[in-house]
Amino acid sequence: MDPTFNLDEAKLTVKRFRLISAVAIFTLLFGTWAYHAIEKWSWVDSFYFCVVSLTTVGYGDIAPKTTFGKLFTCLYLLVGVAIIASLVNILLKGTIARRRIKKYEEK
Numbered sequence: 393m394d395p396t397f398n399l400d401e402a403k404l405t406v407k408r409f410r411l412i413s414a415v416a417i418f419t420l421l422f423g424t425w426a427y428h429a430i431e432k433w434s435w436v437d438s439f440y441f442c443v444v445s446l447t448t449v450g451y452g453d454i455a456p457k458t459t460f461g462k463l464f465t466c467l468y469l470l471v472g473v474a475i476i477a478s479l480v481n482i483l484l485k486g487t488i489a490r491r492r493i494k495k496y497e498e499k
Contacts, residue, residue, distance in 0.1 A: 402492050402493050403489075405482070405486055405489040406486055406490060408485075412478050419472050420446070423438070424438040424439040424442050426464060430458060433454070440454065446469070
């Protein structure tokens with residue numbers, strides 16, 4: 393058994409992963425709805441813009457045209473990129489934690 397392994401800490405990491413995943417999904421869905429309403433884009437274009445923007449790929453093929461859309465994008469990206477970065481961080485930690493929990497429970 394690994395002396396540095398803490399089962400409670402691993403389980404807490406898995407719970408945090410579930411929470412931040414839900415927040416990230418909500419952020420994508422909210423952004424999709426907002427761009428559909430503000431910019432009058434299709435649902436697919438709205439979702440595409442959110443994913444491309446929050447993952448910082450930023451192809452630039454779609455961009456907000458309205459003043460409110462541009463202001464919303466500034467706030468949405470400041471919050472959303474941080475959420476996606478947290479998701480990637482906890483995804484890595486969660487994957488390691490789930491593997492350790494499984495290995496611990498097999499013993």
